[in-house]
Amino acid sequence: MPDIRTEEMVINMGPQHPSTHGVLRLKLRTDGEIVTHIDPVLGYLHRCFEKHAENLEYPQVVPFVDRCDYLASMNNDHGYAMAVEKFLGIELPERVEYIRVIFAELQRIASHLVALGTFGLDVGAFTPFLYCFREREMILDLFEMTCGARLLYNYIWVGGLSHDIPEGFVEKAYEFLDHFEPKIKEYNDLLSYNKIFIERTADVGTLPADVAISYGATGPVLRASGVDWDLRRDEPYSIYDRFDWDVVVGNDDVGSVGDCWNRYYVRVAEMEESAKIVRQALDQLPVDGDVKEAIPRKIRPDKGDLYFRSENPRGELGFYLVSDGSPKPMRVKMRSPALANLGVIDEIGSGWLIADVVAILGSLDIVLGEIDR
Amino acid sequence: MQGLIELVQNLGVTADWLAATLAVIVYAVLVFLFLALFALFAVYLERKVSGHIQDRLGPMRVGWHGILQTIADTVKLLTKEDIIPENADRPLFILAPFVLFLGTYLVYAALPFGPNATASNLNIGLFYIIAVSSLVVIGTIMAGYSSNNKWSLYGGMRSAAQIVSYEIPVGLSLLVGVMMASSLNMSAIVINQTTGIGGIGGFLGWNFIQNPFAFIAFVVYLVAGTAEANRTPFDLPESESELVAGAYTEYSGMRWAFFFLAEYANMWIVAVLATVVFLGGWNSPIPGETFVPGWIWLFLKALGVVFIQMWARWTFPRLRVDQLMVTCWKYLTPIAFFNILGVGFWMIFIG
Amino acid sequence: MIKYFTNIKEAIVSNAIGFGVTFRHLFKPSVTLQYPDEKWNLPERSRMRLHMDWEDCIGCQKCARACPVDCIHMTVTKVPRDFDELGKTKNDTQKRLLVEDFYIDLSECMYCSLCVYPCPEDCLYMTREYEFSVYERDDLIADFAPVPEQLMKNAYEAIEEEQRQKEEARRKKKEAAAKKAAAEQAKAKEEPDSKDEE
Numbered sequence: 001m002p003d004i005r006t007e008e009m010v011i012n013m014g015p016q017h018p019s020t021h022g023v024l025r026l027k028l029r030t031d032g033e034i035v036t037h038i039d040p041v042l043g044y045l046h047r048c049f050e051k052h053a054e055n056l057e058y059p060q061v062v063p064f065v066d067r068c069d070y071l072a073s074m075n076n077d078h079g080y081a082m083a084v085e086k087f088l089g090i091e092l093p094e095r096v097e098y099i100r101v102i103f104a105e106l107q108r109i110a111s112h113l114v115a116l117g118t119f120g121l122d123v124g125a126f127t128p129f130l131y132c133f134r135e136r137e138m139i140l141d142l143f144e145m146t147c148g149a150r151l152l153y154n155y156i157w158v159g160g161l162s163h164d165i166p167e168g169f170v171e172k173a174y175e176f177l178d179h180f181e182p183k184i185k186e187y188n189d190l191l192s193y194n195k196i197f198i199e200r201t202a203d204v205g206t207l208p209a210d211v212a213i214s215y216g217a218t219g220p221v222l223r224a225s226g227v228d229w230d231l232r233r234d235e236p237y238s239i240y241d242r243f244d245w246d247v248v249v250g251n252d253d254v255g256s257v258g259d260c261w262n263r264y265y266v267r268v269a270e271m272e273e274s275a276k277i278v279r280q281a282l283d284q285l286p287v288d289g290d291v292k293e294a295i296p297r298k299i300r301p302d303k304g305d306l307y308f309r310s311e312n313p314r315g316e317l318g319f320y321l322v323s324d325g326s327p328k329p330m331r332v333k334m335r336s337p338a339l340a341n342l343g344v345i346d347e348i349g350s351g352w353l354i355a356d357v358v359a360i361l362g363s364l365d366i367v368l369g370e371i372d373r
Numbered sequence: 374m375q376g377l378i379e380l381v382q383n384l385g386v387t388a389d390w391l392a393a394t395l396a397v398i399v400y401a402v403l404v405f406l407f408l409a410l411f412a413l414f415a416v417y418l419e420r421k422v423s424g425h426i427q428d429r430l431g432p433m434r435v436g437w438h439g440i441l442q443t444i445a446d447t448v449k450l451l452t453k454e455d456i457i458p459e460n461a462d463r464p465l466f467i468l469a470p471f472v473l474f475l476g477t478y479l480v481y482a483a484l485p486f487g488p489n490a491t492a493s494n495l496n497i498g499l500f501y502i503i504a505v506s507s508l509v510v511i512g513t514i515m516a517g518y519s520s521n522n523k524w525s526l527y528g529g530m531r532s533a534a535q536i537v538s539y540e541i542p543v544g545l546s547l548l549v550g551v552m553m554a555s556s557l558n559m560s561a562i563v564i565n566q567t568t569g570i571g572g573i574g575g576f577l578g579w580n581f582i583q584n585p586f587a588f589i590a591f592v593v594y595l596v597a598g599t600a601e602a603n604r605t606p607f608d609l610p611e612s613e614s615e616l617v618a619g620a621y622t623e624y625s626g627m628r629w630a631f632f633f634l635a636e637y638a639n640m641w642i643v644a645v646l647a648t649v650v651f652l653g654g655w656n657s658p659i660p661g662e663t664f665v666p667g668w669i670w671l672f673l674k675a676l677g678v679v680f681i682q683m684w685a686r687w688t689f690p691r692l693r694v695d696q697l698m699v700t701c702w703k704y705l706t707p708i709a710f711f712n713i714l715g716v717g718f719w720m721i722f723i724g
Numbered sequence: 725m726i727k728y729f730t731n732i733k734e735a736i737v738s739n740a741i742g743f744g745v746t747f748r749h750l751f752k753p754s755v756t757l758q759y760p761d762e763k764w765n766l767p768e769r770s771r772m773r774l775h776m777d778w779e780d781c782i783g784c785q786k787c788a789r790a791c792p793v794d795c796i797h798m799t800v801t802k803v804p805r806d807f808d809e810l811g812k813t814k815n816d817t818q819k820r821l822l823v824e825d826f827y828i829d830l831s832e833c834m835y836c837s838l839c840v841y842p843c844p845e846d847c848l849y850m851t852r853e854y855e856f857s858v859y860e861r862d863d864l865i866a867d868f869a870p871v872p873e874q875l876m877k878n879a880y881e882a883i884e885e886e887q888r889q890k891e892e893a894r895r896k897k898k899e900a901a902a903k904k905a906a907a908e909q910a911k912a913k914e915e916p917d918s919k920d921e922e
Contacts, residue, residue: 011523033527033694060792063836124605124691127746130427134755148771148850154836162841163769190688190745195735196606197690354527355609355693426746430756688746689739704732 008036011354015044021118021361022368026345028357035357038349040342045372053332058084058299059158061332066152068334069370071114074107074143075312077156080332082237083308083319084158087301095289096160097239102173102281103143103155105274109180110139111313112267112274115365119264120191122362123200128191135183138176145169159295173282177275184272192265193254201264202255205348205360209258215347216340219315220266221364224250225258231311243280245273260363267365300327314338314365334373338366376489400492404481412637413443419683426687453626458521461623465519470624470631473512477638479505484645485559487668488655498559499551499650503544506601506642509635510536516632520623528622531609531694535600538701539607542597545709549590549716550580550650563654576660579653584723586715591651593709598643599682600697602636606689607697644678645671652678771837772854774828776868780813780847783821787839787848795832796839798869799825803879804886810875813845822879826869831861 013026023044029037049068053061065080066073078100085092117132140150146165147155155162191197207217209225222229230247232240248269250262301323309318315337322331341364349357377396417432417440424431432439457466483498485491495501510533517529551557554565566578581591600607621632648654652674655667692700757764766772783800801822803810810819837850858864 009523056792060790060838063792063834063838120690124608125689126423127427127687127749130429131749134428137755144770145767146769148767148769148837149835152834152836154838162837166767166769186745189741191690191742193738194689194742195731195738196692198734198738199696200690200693353693353695422750425750425754428749428752428755430754430758433758684743684746688742 013357021366022371024366024368024371026357026361028354030354033353035352035354036350038346038357040345042339042368043372045368047373049373050332050334053329055328057327058301058329061329062157063152063154065334066154067369068336068373069312069314069317069338069367070151071367072107072111072313073151073153074103074156075111075310076317077153078104078238079308079310079312079317080319081156081158082310083306083321084299084301086308087304087306087321087323088158088296088299090159090294090296092160092294093289093291094239094286096291096294098281098285099161099165099291100156101238101240101243102278102285103146105277105281106139106142106173108274108313109271109278110136112271113139115267115313116187116191116264119359119362119365120197122358123197125191125194125197128187131183131186131190135180138179142169142172142176145172157295158299160293161291164291170282170285173278177279177282181272181275184268187268192261192268198254198261200355201260201359201363204255204260204352204356205363206256207258207344207348211347212258212344215344217315217344218337218340219312220270221263221315221341221344223248224262224266226250231309231316235309237308237310240277242284243277245276245280248273260359263363263365298327300325309335312337314367314370315341334370336370336373338364339371342366342371397492404478404492408478408481408634408638408641411641412634413447415637415640415679416443416446416633418680419686422680422683423687426684447630450626450630455628456623456625458623460521462519462521465515466623467628469512469516469519470628470635471512472515473509474631474635474638476506476508476510476512477635477642479508480642481638483559484642485563485649485654485671487666487671488560488563490668491559494558494560497557499547499557499562499646502642502646503540503547506639507537507540509639512635516621516624522623525622528609532603534694535603535607535609535697535701538698539597539600539705542593542701542705542709543601545706545713546590546594546597547646547650549587549712552713552716552720553580553583553587559649559654562650563656566653567656576653576658578656578660579651579658581651584716584719586712586719587651589708590712590716591647593705593712594647594651595678595681597701597705598647599685600701602639602643602682604636604640604682605686606692608686608691609694609697640679640682641675643682644675647678648674766852766854768852770852770854771835771850773830773851773856774833774839774866775849775851776826776828777814777847778823778826778869778871779811780815780845781823781826782813782817782819782845783823784844786842786844790838790842792836792838793832793834795829797825797827797829798823801879801883804882807879807882809878813847815845817845822871822875823869824871824876825867827865827867830856830864830866 008029008031011028011030013028015023015025025041025044027039027041028035029039047067049064052064056064062077062080065076069076113132113136117129120126120128120132143153143155144150146169147153147163207221207225209222209227212222212225213227217225218229226249228247228249231237233247248266250257250266254265255261301321303323303325305320305322307318307320309316311317316335317337318335320331320333320335321329324330345357345361345364349360352360377400378392381392381395381399420442421431421439432442435441435445457463480502482492483495483501485494491498513532513536514529517525517527517532520526550562554562556562556565562580566580568578580587582588621629624632648671653670655671657663657665657667657670783798785798785800788794788796788798801824803820803822810822812818835850840849856864
């Protein structure tokens, strides 16, 4: 009797697919329906950001940095601006720091809303996506009121901000927070504790803590695996040490530590914590101060290099700047958190069904603009 | 059906066999028209319901509040280019939508539309329906296999497994209604529901509140019926975000519209069966009221069940294929068996 | 065994709660805006299409240098110091350069508004107009320099006049220098002559 030969099938989750968040190509080798190996192929969205930055002056790089992770523009601006400010050694007025924190945390909420909505869409729940976008719309209205744009802001500049907050911003921000906090309970009712959703995501794609650390995964992916590490608390930059908030770490109430459900739930809980920070910052906002007074006329750092890291909604965003004394940087390298997070997909995706690979990819929350730059 | 035969005979056709054949053809065409109109209405209803659940409006521009939207979609589908992949198995590819539709269409021969409006009021009506609706499995496998596409093959296989497995809870929960009426004839089941708790009739006569086991059977039937119709949370064969469109990926234009039509036809069958067996068929909920004709009550109740199916689609995520099987074999089937036992005991000891 | 029954209970309870949430939303008003019948009122600071007031531009080119993608193109000509037809800007600055050509390629613009801040006369700003799609790509090149013909003619005439005067002055200087050189040469020639004579 001849041996039964089973061959592996190579399936292409191609660059255009409803579930890969952006143009990502995944080569899946499957045995029946179980995936044995995953090869991500990147580069479909490469726009030569780092090469462009070599020909632009320091303030002109800010709109380009925006476009790398287009769902968390404010955080990108913030990271880059702080890197250059550290290079130059500028001191910022208090009001600028507070406003920056408010906007960075609001942007974190907006980015997590997109992550939750699209994750629900990946596992088949169509409605939470629209509810999340409804709240995100309100945040974008706040941003549009301040700087005129809804997605790519060019707002946090080196040494200050491009506009001061307008009249009525603080009231609208409080209104938004009052509207938003009960919504988190609604998302939990509809999606997080739904039995079908738990069946789909609990105990799926478990990422052990040591594997996460060795791959360099950061952000909610790392915290869901049980590692208590958040740059805003452990290496505080800006004025994050003045606020009272908790770092959310994965638990095993539902499923196990490090599975998809925990990665999803850490984001939901982080939205609550960000709302807390925004409220405290709005309460403590100093009333006077000029947002443009510390902006240097000509940015010409001394020769040298610097690495500065900050906490993006996706993880640790790092900027490595090399200067040769001229107004244009010699090299701007961006350490993208989503790229490091994507690296774990072969470890945690192998051995699961194709439907689970979709769920695992959704829980990692990648943005191709940041990965390919 | 008798009425139709008499009508044809009155028109001058005297031979019995000719009159019967003509009446059957007329009925078949009428059913097809009804299906087309129902699909038109159901698609519009689904889009509006989904829109309002998601805090948005749904179609608004074509016609007043988007009423003509489905007609526009149908025109678009009819004028699309008919693409058959190069290496596809042509005969099977072309036949698949028809076989699928056939499986659903044959059920309408025994499906009641009102008190005396059944094509053939078989004494084994319910049994016939459950048996014939299994033909859709062949259609799905043909569609998946002949597309020459790995993803379609996966989808077709999964769909076949799903439909075949969920036939069992469907049959077992419908058996509860049969036990309470002691007959497989659908008119008899409805007549049995005219008197119930307290002997008043009306709403209290409906089967699903007669005893707790019947209620559980109703819920099991709704879940299993949703799976039979391939709707979320069980829509793996056509899951949009995982396999593009699963078994039906390679179909375009009118061929794809047939699959769509078959899905809505299936939904209607599930709804009418639920109404007839559990919700009192064409009896009115107000006891003793005979003003409103029976078929209106049937339609309203069936539309209610259709609405529940649509509501469930937009609320829940999708189940993975092995969880689907677990739900069917480990949860629904034992519960359905237990129900039959329970109803039997209830009828014997409590009456 | 107990897990079996907890699963069933959790499924029923969580699904019922989910049903409740979506049912409640069925009765909430929708948040859709029926564009183009209803349009959103953009806030004041909206960064949409660029606009430039040519009358206020002094031709300093700070905006063109600030743009990261080089989408602002301008041709600036120097006019003679005594040409006073250019007028003043709205901030009472005397214009000294003729802005002949000023066009922005809106298909390259990335709406970052970095060009708005350096302008000393506030003549370049972003408006709230966002419905400007066109059928040809070249129609997106927005020309903002409606220079009056008479002004161009006068300016070029003045420039030519200045050129001519400069030419004239140079020629005269050359002539004078040549005369001087000839005179010196003649003088130098005379000197040895007189020496010879003695």
